[in-house]
Amino acid sequence: MSIATADDPAVEARGLRRTFKGGVEAVRDIDLRVERGEIFGFLGPNGAGKSTTVRMLCTLLPPTAGSAKVAGVDVVADPAEARRRIGVALQEIGLDPVQTGRELLELQCGLYGIQGSAARARAQELLELVGLTEAADRRTKTYSGGMKRRLDLASALVHSPEVLFLDEPTTGLDPASRLTIWDEVRRINAGGTSVMLTTQYLEEADQLCDRLAIIDAGRIVVEGTPGRLKAQMGHDVVSVALNGADVESTKAAIGELPGLERVVVESEALALYVEDGPASIAEIVRRLDRQRIRVGGIAVARPSLDDVFLRSTGRRLEGDEEVAA
């Protein structure tokens, strides 16, 4: 067995597969690589196989086939070592309702070999990190959903893991709590922890993740940075509402923009296909202003991850509208 080093990727899976009793193929031959320092998103609808993958990577579920390493440690060959290097917050929040938040964190410290005053200090530090100092000495059953999530997150961090797994960390939270969790995840990541999180939310994958993979029916259908995936979909569209302005002179005023692919004249509007919509807007406004052309409005439409999802799976992830093929 080779010795795991800090150069090994955070997660590396080859041909990972899990078939449940009864023949459900939850995960089918997944290849995955999460680099050190990344926030990696695993995006997919209900039943796609996200949790099954995470449970395999966390040593909770033996793979039917394939292999996986976390922080360079094989999860099947050396689960004990793998457990020392990872932190896990599962989809179902696992809290003990009759303990207080502080007791839970101190026990968690103890299970990772941190004891006595060091455990008390670490628990306090984590309670501060997730903003639970006031509720720290109440039993966890009195916590709100968001507080439980935050405590669960804190409990995954006691031993400063190299790799953190978060299975749907924001599902069921209101938008404000979601933003709080995002901030915490970013802060944890900035401290050097690699993060792999699953989500059903396009926005979460887009805003939070450096790279992501879309999983559907147990297979990874596409993988890349959010920007790259969207860029593969085509270009941004800047539409300029003419509001009576002359088509030709407007077109001439804008002229050759950097990254301009083509211009389509629509009824009462110009559609400019550009590489970078937001960057182009400033230049378009400046040029129109110089020629003293007044237009009705300028808007950018960018391809979304939903468009990526649609092209990869033939379905939309969010909203339940049927999409004609």
Add this chain to the structure above:
Amino acid sequence: MTEVLLLGRRAVREVIRLPEATIPTLFIPLFFLAVNIGQVSKTFPSTTPFLHGQGYVGFQLPVSLMFAVCTATSGLALVTEIDLGYFDKLLVAPIRRSSIIFGRLAADLVRGIGVSTLVLLVALAFGATMRSGVTPNFVPFDRLSPVMEALARANPVSYVIEGLRSLVLQGWVPGKLAICVAVIVATGLGLTWLSVRAIERYDR
């Protein structure tokens, strides 16, 4: 080892904080004591030979103690824990899985001692006297019908009760005590081994 202590401490805390889980386990033994003191002792006055000059309370006390100790709640607590998902958190921690079982058992030990002490105190208050300083369950073996006797002799619990009963009624009787301890240790080890094996193979 530290893991067992930590998990045990937490389980004891749970026992203390959820008295509603322990109170029903007190109810049955105390109920039996009360019934026996009230009615059955009239049927078997203390002159009855197998009572060694004591009231039926003393004869019945070990049964109550068995009830008190055997309604251990750890198994149930563990099932709840699996349901709540906290169990997964323990499984993913770098600890020996068996320590989850031993932590629970430690709490049962504490609870068992607590509940037994209470039952003993109540029995003493009702007039049982201890020969030692502490049996077929309700009557001795030879008072049972042949079929019942065969069943009772095959049931290991009988020997535990016999041993405990000898402590109450006759004082130190090494033979009966040895069998009693042997039965307890053997079943204890056997069941613990099964639990540990189950948890080590556990995955879902």
